[in-house]
Amino acid sequence: MTDLTRLRSLCVFCGASTGSDPAHLQAARRLGSAMAARNIRLVYGGGHVGLMGTVADAVLDGGGEVVGIIPEHLVRAEAAYREITELLVVDSMHTRKRAMFDRSDAFCVLPGGLGTMDETFEILTWKQLRLHDKPVILVNQNGYFDPLLGLIDSIIAQGFAHSDVARLYEVVADAEDVLDVAAAGLAASDSGRF
Template structure:
């Protein structure tokens, strides 16, 4: 049975205007660390990224960061991480995080977070991987993205199956159980992601 041992989290290098997002990032980091799993992330010590990584370490978890050379100063690479990979470019960063993770979770973030999210979804759509992907929809942050996916399908640019490329979770408590269950189901031959409308409420 496939197990969830490492989770890649995409999120903002800024904290955002809503303090609930910092709370959510820290709660997820605490859950990852307390469960003995590894956090795979973008390697920065600022914004939601930094809060997430610190909380994971404080709870006893291992953290693996990947950051490209040109962002080492902008995103303030956390040189104190137990595992920090400084890579030549964004493509290498995303590939390194992909290879290191069993599953993915997307917290609120900006254009960089969207770039990572769409790429990992597209890779799954193309059959390049079948790793679970969860969107943590705190405060309805991802509702516009979900509406866009619906519009893309309605206008004929994608099929209904696109909604099954990811799962939406509304609470941090639901993230790890949801992803672990999907991994286990996939290993047993039942790993078809649920429809987006069947939200994991925790």
């Protein structure tokens, strides 16, 4: 097992829905339980629904810390989770993403919709622009991200991105691998701050 001493906070991007594959819900639970067991704080979108609520519940059930960051306009839509360790209500999606970045050592992406993709592409773009060197891990449970990975391959093949883009993220098949991969990525990076 990788030394996790540098990994204190993991930001998880994921859906406000549970999706149609129960494996995604199970992956969210396993990730949250593993985070609590290793004393790694969850930073996430602050909702009490979908995969977001599931991973937060699992961290809390294990005695872990949960920091939710939600824009004011989503407090009702995503059922802000008021019983977590800390809930920050912010003015915009941009402020939310910046606050999530500031409070996290690494990023994990579970299945989700357009909002999850927005968060993922922004954090990858910041990394491509060398604004940070924090690990980004996609959990490709049951091939969920295969179409996204194919799109990135196509973007590279058609000359719109350099092949180094594939080094901006790691892909794991199971949520149980996330923490070790994140810790190894932190150990390999020089700095995780702007």
